[in-house]
Amino acid sequence: MSGDHVLALDAVDSGYGEVQVLDDCTLHLDEGEIVCLIGPNGAGKSTVLKTAFGMLTPWEGAVTYHDRDIGGMAPEDIVREGIGFVPQTENVFGSLTIEENLRMGGVARDDDLEPVLETLYDRFPLLEEKRTAKAQNLSGGQRQVLALARALVMEPDVLLIDEPSAGLAPNTADGVFADVQEVNAMDTAILMVEQNAKKGLGISDRGYVLDQGTVRFEDEADELLDNEEVSKLYLGG
Numbered sequence: 001m002s003g004d005h006v007l008a009l010d011a012v013d014s015g016y017g018e019v020q021v022l023d024d025c026t027l028h029l030d031e032g033e034i035v036c037l038i039g040p041n042g043a044g045k046s047t048v049l050k051t052a053f054g055m056l057t058p059w060e061g062a063v064t065y066h067d068r069d070i071g072g073m074a075p076e077d078i079v080r081e082g083i084g085f086v087p088q089t090e091n092v093f094g095s096l097t098i099e100e101n102l103r104m105g106g107v108a109r110d111d112d113l114e115p116v117l118e119t120l121y122d123r124f125p126l127l128e129e130k131r132t133a134k135a136q137n138l139s140g141g142q143r144q145v146l147a148l149a150r151a152l153v154m155e156p157d158v159l160l161i162d163e164p165s166a167g168l169a170p171n172t173a174d175g176v177f178a179d180v181q182e183v184n185a186m187d188t189a190i191l192m193v194e195q196n197a198k199k200g201l202g203i204s205d206r207g208y209v210l211d212q213g214t215v216r217f218e219d220e221a222d223e224l225l226d227n228e229e230v231s232k233l234y235l236g237g
């Protein structure tokens with residue numbers, strides 16, 4: 001795959017030890033997009049993100065960022081390239097303050113963090129209000145906002161987000177999805193895994209249905225939501 005994709009997986013096989021999870025997986029993310037990856041438990045959605053972020057090295061195929069091969073590059077180097085990752089769990093340091101968490105997000109930067117912190121505090125006033133509080137005292141939704149903001153300290157142009165709504169009450173999840181949209185509006189392309197397929201696709205431009213490590217469907221998000229087969233097989237009717 002080539003062209004002007006920001007991020008692409010091209011015919012990627014990947015997995016853990018000897019266990020293959022991704023099988024000829026091809027997908028891409030373009031500038032400005034939110035793309036949602038849905039599919040059943042164990043389909044390999046998180047594995048896509050881990051392979052894109054260098055936590056796993058592709059066995060076959062290529063991972064490209066602006067057409068440059070980054071397959072298997074160390075995560076710390078990938079972060080410097082401009083890709084951020086918000087894992088599903090344990091994505092903040094509970095015993096550190098909000099501000100310390102944000103500063104941890106910037107350890108790979110060697111310039112002054114103040115301007116970017118100010119921008120993030122403007123964007124997420126909640127974090128400024130609580131900047132001296134320990135992250136463990138935040139609610140689940142607030143933690144997700146902190147995890148997003150922490151990844152944004154590096155000013156990535158791609159953000160990989162694993163299940164932003166996991167474990168959150170519906171209203172709280174809606175707030176986090178709104179924040180994801182806002183992050184996207186700050187010129188960040190987003191590849192998001194989401195268990196809540198309807199809501200995830202609801203804020204996305206395009207989507208992929210992954211099943212057994214392979215892309216089964218890809219389309220505009222609206223089309224996937226309207227697709228009867230996708231609906232029956234993957235969206236619970």
Ligand SMILES: Nc1ncnc2c1ncn2[C@@H]1O[C@H](COP(=O)(O)OP(=O)(O)OP(=O)(O)O)[C@@H](O)[C@H]1O
Pocket residue numbers: 016019021039040041042043044045046047048195
């Ligand atoms: N660290 C690991 N070591 C070995 N196998 C793993 C590891 N992490 C995941 N797997 C296996 O890889 C397969 C795909 O997992 P993955 O987490 O990518 O799925 P997923 O689509 O994100 O599903 P879920 O919604 O359950 O998180 C599963 O069979 C899982 O058991």
